[in-house]
Amino acid sequence: MTRFPDTRVSIVEALAADDPDRRRRALDLLVSAYRAPVLDALRWRWNLDEPDAEDLTQAFFATALEKDWLARFDPSRARFRTFLRLCAERFVANRMTAAGRLKRGGGRDVVPFDEGVLASLPGADDPTEARFRAEWVRSVFTLAVEALREEALRRGRPVHLALFEAYDLCGAGDGERPSYAALARSHGLTETQVLNHLAWARRRMRAHVLEVLRRLAGSEAEYRDDVRDLLGIEPS
């Protein structure tokens, strides 16, 4: 397993840490970041309804951690998120096969989880991979927004946060987005202050995204790729 330079540790290493607190934090992060993408991938791929997909997602995470599947991650062969998705899909495929055999009165000879999970890696234009990435981005942003909310309130900047939520987190249509002038009026600020407050929030948001990416990445190279991908900058 490749160690990050400096103090950066991959999520896989953190999941296997001796310190139970660290392991728990890594597990919380893993589930927070990947539960929704895995759930969406399973629903989409297997055409499952919500409760079944929820059950399978929960079972997947429980089994993966219990059987230590994630320790098999090899950063030289795939991104961690791709590996995780393939694991989940293989897990569900096995469950389906087993269920079919049981119905037909067969035994419980389930195809074991093995290296075959990485036998056919998807390309970047693979629609399943693209969809999974989009959901993963949503999770990363959601985690970063949570961290930003916590920071803004802790540092006594609720107005900065309110402006950010109103302008950058509002609905999809352009018509729903308030203008700087409207925001300035409603908060008793000048337009320049609105711009400056928004700039602070975005700057902190970038920092939180970087932190989430750093903690989620499976390797240093993956971290750098993700930073370039989401923030358009060269990570320092």
Added chain:
Amino acid sequence: MSELPDGAVTRLAMALVTPDLPERYEPLEVIGRGGMGVVWRALDRRLDREVAVKVLAEHVDSEALALRLRREARILARLEHPGVVSVHDAGTLPDGRTWYAMRLVRGERLDAAARRFTSLGEALRVVMRVAETVAFAHAAGVLHRDLTPRNVMLGPFGEVLILDWGVARDTGAADRPADPGEARPHGRGGPPAVGAPRGAVTEHGTVLGTPGYMAPEQARGLPADERSDVHGLGAILDDLLEALGRPVPKPLARVRDRARAPDPADRYRGAQAFLDDLVRFQDGDPVSAYREGPLDVALRLGRQHRTPILLVLAYLVMRLVLLWWRGI
């Protein structure tokens, strides 16, 4: 923790990679990156038009480069000429980075377009338009200092624009702080700009320009003047002539060579003098860079007055044929 809706994810993805410009400008996409700045295509919401916005690059932590970007904006704003991109607006981002908005130029860079040139006239027209703009800048006291085919844009309607005035110098600005290390030569025999990036700035002994195009005195870190830009014009002319791949008329070759002379004292004194010679060449007049011999004069006059000469020759041939026929 509730999941973000699609619209918020899309907006955040954009907000995280775009500069925090005033609301008037909505950054759309990056259309250029250089050592100093990033150029965005942006929507000017107030006037409902697309503009280009140049922002100091995020990694640039140099007051000298910030100053250079501000100076570039001021110079562009001052040079109101069809061959110079007009500046609409300028300011400072909340994080302190300088930016300015300018006309969005659409077209093709000359280094790429030159490969499709098919005639000498086409190449000369472009060089003359570039020289006109440089002559205008010189008259306004501005040196470009980085003239290369890459810094010339050809528009779809025949426009010829000079871009990238990032290392330009305003020779008239009395309070102009010197570029760091400018006019301080490298150590005697020290390496010039070979291998330096375009428009490179070194900590000591600034080398401004592009290797292969900048004048020798610039490469040595010596002060540039109008003749340094003439060298750049000569290099552009040379590139276009080479791209045509045809024999170059001797007078035109001399114009090019004089513009590119290693010693500034041997070059044209300014862009206007270079342009004047190109105009003379195109009009079939003798150029100042080339002393004609009798044969050259005859050939030039022959080219210049081709039609009447051909008519006279045809008349003489007919007379001869007539005389011969009568003599039979």
